Amino acid sequence: MHTITAATQPLTLLACQIDIPTMTSAAERDAHLSKSADKLRAQLQAKSADLVVLPELSSIDYSRATFDQLDVIAEPLDGASFQTWRAVAQEFNAHISYSFARRDETGTYIAIAVVGPDGVLVGHYDKLHMCQYGASMEKDYFDRGDHIFTFKVGGLTIAPIICYDIRIPELSRTLTLDHDVDLILHCGAYYRDESFATWHAFATTRAMENQVFFLSLNRAGETYGNSLFCKPWMDENTHPIHFKDAAEDFQFITLDPSDIPKVREDYTFLKDRLEDYSTL
Numbered sequence: 001m002h003t004i005t006a007a008t009q010p011l012t013l014l015a016c017q018i019d020i021p022t023m024t025s026a027a028e029r030d031a032h033l034s035k036s037a038d039k040l041r042a043q044l045q046a047k048s049a050d051l052v053v054l055p056e057l058s059s060i061d062y063s064r065a066t067f068d069q070l071d072v073i074a075e076p077l078d079g080a081s082f083q084t085w086r087a088v089a090q091e092f093n094a095h096i097s098y099s100f101a102r103r104d105e106t107g108t109y110i111a112i113a114v115v116g117p118d119g120v121l122v123g124h125y126d127k128l129h130m131c132q133y134g135a136s137m138e139k140d141y142f143d144r145g146d147h148i149f150t151f152k153v154g155g156l157t158i159a160p161i162i163c164y165d166i167r168i169p170e171l172s173r174t175l176t177l178d179h180d181v182d183l184i185l186h187c188g189a190y191y192r193d194e195s196f197a198t199w200h201a202f203a204t205t206r207a208m209e210n211q212v213f214f215l216s217l218n219r220a221g222e223t224y225g226n227s228l229f230c231k232p233w234m235d236e237n238t239h240p241i242h243f244k245d246a247a248e249d250f251q252f253i254t255l256d257p258s259d260i261p262k263v264r265e266d267y268t269f270l271k272d273r274l275e276d277y278s279t280l
Helices: 028-045 080-092 163-167 169-179 196-210 261-266
Strands: 011-018 052-053 095-104 107-115 123-126 150-151 156-160 183-187 213-217 228-230 249-256
Touching: 011 028, 011 169, 011 213, 028 080, 080 095, 080 107, 080 123, 095 123, 095 183, 107 169, 156 163, 156 169, 163 169, 163 183, 169 196, 183 196, 196 213, 196 228
Parallel strands: 011 052, 052 095, 156 183, 183 213
Antiparallel strands: 011 249, 095 107, 107 123, 150 156, 213 228
């Protein structure tokens, strides 16, 4: 059964619903990275954060035109995205979670990486489930990852998942039960296609069934937006935090680690699980 989190200190999260322009070259990618870094600097100069989070493929546009240029736009782990965000992380003493198209000798991946306040790469996650419906065409361009990734900030155990991963409940469940994750960073590029209307229901369900903090962060734009942050328990008095419908939005959110054991004490979903359902 799950071990109750031992984290005690609040964590301040800066969730960035940013706009990402169209692009087909590395130069355009790098100009966007520079502009995005300036936006984050402005936010962090006004208020400090322990962890900064950017959406899926925050370094590049999500489109066939962009993906057709992955030969020049995809990066290694120590590429332009890492160099940009390590400078910001060191400047503001924060962890930064960002996303980019990662390429190495094994393939091309939709990746999230985290850089620490010391400028060192903490680790990375490659998207496990490729989406191939609606506006998504990932199986045409990307390879599937083969590992999960967890890291700690201020005593909280954190794990990233990416967009379509939310639709596969086993992943969030495994992160909760087997890896003691307290906060899931669900970073997406949720386009307003036929699946958009059901996205929030998945986010609130993953938060409450696993009794974890759950950030579901989209990019900004007329056909994107509507990010939300969920607590381990929500009802008529405790609501998710909703971001703007389309515009850029930077939300500072404070997480109280004591929320998790309190919720699990009152609502014993995880404790009441059977050890094995396969023999029923």
